[in-house]
Each structure stands twice: as C-alpha cells, then as structure tokens.
Amino acid sequence: MSEDRSEDRPNVVWITLESVRAANASVCGYDRETTPNLSRIAERPDGVSFPNCFSQSMWTPASSASILTGTYLSEHRVGYDGKAEEPLPEDVATLPGLLREQGYRTACLTPSSYLSEATGLDRGFERHHLFLLRKAFHDAETRRGALRYLLRSRSYGPGFSLNVRKHNQTYVMQETLKPWLDSLSSDDPPFFLYTHCPNPHLPYTPPRKWIERFTDDIAYSAREALELSLETYDSRDRMIQRIADGCPFTSDEWDALRAMYDAEIAYADEFVGTLFDHVRKLDAGKTLFVVTADHGDLFGEQGILGHNLVLHDHLTNVPMVVSGLDGIAGARDSVVQHVDVTRTVAERLGVSHEQFSGVDLRETAPDYALSQRGVPHFDEYLEADPEFDVSRYHETPVTALRTDEFKYLKGSDRTELFELPDEETDVGDERPAVRDRLDGRLEDAFHGMTVRDGTHENNGTAEYSAAMEQQLADLGYL
Structure with missing residues (x-):
C-alpha cells in the first residue's frame, strides 16, 4: 500500500449492525458492557463516538438505502411502501457507485435480501454477495466460513440444532470477510467495503459463548430466556399477536428478553473488534472505519415489539463510531444522522454529489436529524384483534425532526410534539411556539429536495427469489 494512496485515497470499511439501539450500547452510556470493542475504537486518538446519531428510518431497507445514497426515505423510496417492493430509482446515485467511477474497488457482503439486486441496493458494488445461511455450505464464497462455524458451533452457535433460527450468521460472515479484506488489501487501488452484520435481529438467540x-x-x-425469545418472536404472526394483545409481558419476562438482546449485541461487538484488528494488521491504520446500526428495537415502548409503526428514539437513535476521519470530533455531542456521515465520507474521498443531504461534519456541527416512516399496514394487527387501537399511530407516512430537546412528528393526518425524553405526551398545544418553529425548520429542510410521491416514472417492482423470501420469513418480515 503506497503512502500517497493511503493518505489521499484511503480505504473505507463500513459496518452496519442490525437492530442495535444506542440505549443498550455501553459506548453510548449503557450500564451493561455490551460494546467494549466499539468503546476501544472510539477511545483511540483517531476515533470518535457519536451518542446522538440517528438513522433515517426504523427498518433495514429504508435506513440502508439512506446510508448508501446519502438521501432521505422520501427521496430514495426504498421501503416507503412499507414492504420494500419499490426498488431504488435508476437516477439515484450510490456512494459505492460514485467511488467505483473514481477507481475504487467496491464490495458488499450482506445477509439481508433487502440489500440485494431485488431492491437495487447492490448498485455500484463491483463485488456483491448475498449470504443466505440455508445455502452457506453450497456457496463457494461462504463454504469455508460455514465449515469453520460448524466446528465451533458449540461456542459460536447453539451446538447441534436443526432450527435455522437458533443459528447465527455472524461468525460465517467474519470468516468470509477476512479473505475478502486480504484480497482487497493486496492490490493498489483503494477499496470501499460495506457489510451488514445480522445481529442482534430478532429472535434474539445469542451463541452459547455469550x-x-x-x-x-x-x-x-x-435457557429459559432463550426459549422465551424464540416463543415471542417465533413468527411474524406471533409477534403481531403479542403487539395486538398489548405486549403482555411481566417485568421478569422483559428482563429475560433484554438479556438475550444484550448478549447478541456483545456478540456483534466482538465481530466488529475482530474485523477492526484484522484491518489494522493489513494497513497499519490507514483505513476509515465506520460502525453504526440500521435501527434499534422496541420492548413495549409505544406498544411495539421489534421495529414497527413508530419513530421512537429507541428505533432511530443508534451507535455511531468512526475511526480515521480527521476533523469530526467537534460534532461529537451534536445530533447527527447517517446522511451526515455518508456526506462527510464522500467529501473526504472526493466524490461529493449534489444529491447528498446532510452536512460535512468536518465543517458543521448539526443540531437536528430527520427520520421517516413510510406507509403503515394495520390490517395484520386488526386481524389479530379487531379492537386494536390504530389511532395512537400515524395513519399516513410521517417525518420526525429530532433536536436535543424535542421531537416533532408530521404526517398528513396530524402533528405531534414531544418534549424529550417523554414520547407519549403530545405538548404541541402547550408549546405552540416550539411546534411552529420546528414545523418551519422541517419545511426548510425539505426545500429543494427531490421528494418523490410515487408518481414518478415506473421503476419496476422488487423481485425476491424464493430463497430471499425464505430468508425474510426467517427474520419475521413475511
């Protein structure tokens, strides 16, 4: 690796963890030590942690599209329909695509069918591989890692089990990514590697080691906590029924579910630490290293399990740790968002694009974040319980503007203002000046954006293979 390239055109490794909320990450102040490796990276001289980072949405396709395109949900549309059946429009550029045009090698390893050719989120990656656990031993890319996992399944898995939902994909991904990194680092052109860690997506089934x-x-x-997690998240129908029933868990049951969740976060954190150390051995610290999460999960907040229907902070406030990017420490305590980091990385690498929302964190310390939820689907909740109260949720797409003190939500049906940390009591009528001020800021934020309303030229329909649909069913989406 040449000195000139490592300084002017650094490599980038971006890891997005699945379903990690900041409230349960020790790097963000949580009392359980769930993320010691994230803390270790953040505490390095070139590391920064952003405890007030917010994702652009509350589920994987929408937030991942925002990361990869630097745009909001209403701009890229992936997941706006609530089902991810609308792929990325052809005229939306991607960060890997822009980098590839400038000579970067771009690669993506993902276990999520939402980051695939079906949604168009493979665009710009020279090397893109969708890893499906059910096919791991038949896949040349992952066979070696799968065999290693089999030998270590008593530590990194559940031991012998034919229940696919008990097995974790993270170890196989780790053992697949190491040779990828070796290969990418052996050539002169710089690279951008994006990977999506599948933990701790529900059902929370931490390996025996954790x-x-x-x-x-x-x-x-x-063992009892694990069985409760499997039973609670056994299927989408089961989880929807639990929500429709009002999340009827005792305090001991909530504690058990959170213990399994936290253990899975610790497992994902080890994955991060392993890859970080591997990268540093290869390039002596000349790589930009970014770790965040696509969204969080809920444990009864606003009546929800998992990530559904709402834009609560525990869904949108996620960890963000960056290493090797100078000039961003001044924004450490600011309210930042994924699109800010995407833009900052793009500006640093010289591939800025007029489409990018957000700000360059080296120049500006932002003071608000925008998150969006698209079309809600209440039918399955009402089928579980015809009396289920949908009125507490926005019935149309909604945008949240989050400052350090308030959260303002606006849909075409109504607005709400929350004085944080309370996200149950609407104080809009009590604080009309604040409501009006934030409404104006929201209007200003979207001024000049290419906001798509679904009437743009037909971009086709996302087509998922049978294997992809099975994978999404395993994750409780179908």
Missing part, C-alpha cells in the same frame, strides 16, 4: 453473559441478575435461567 448466552449467560447478562443472566446473573434476572429471574430466568439462560
């Missing part, structure tokens, strides 16, 4: 990590202070044994 399963007892946080069960000492709960009423359930580790």
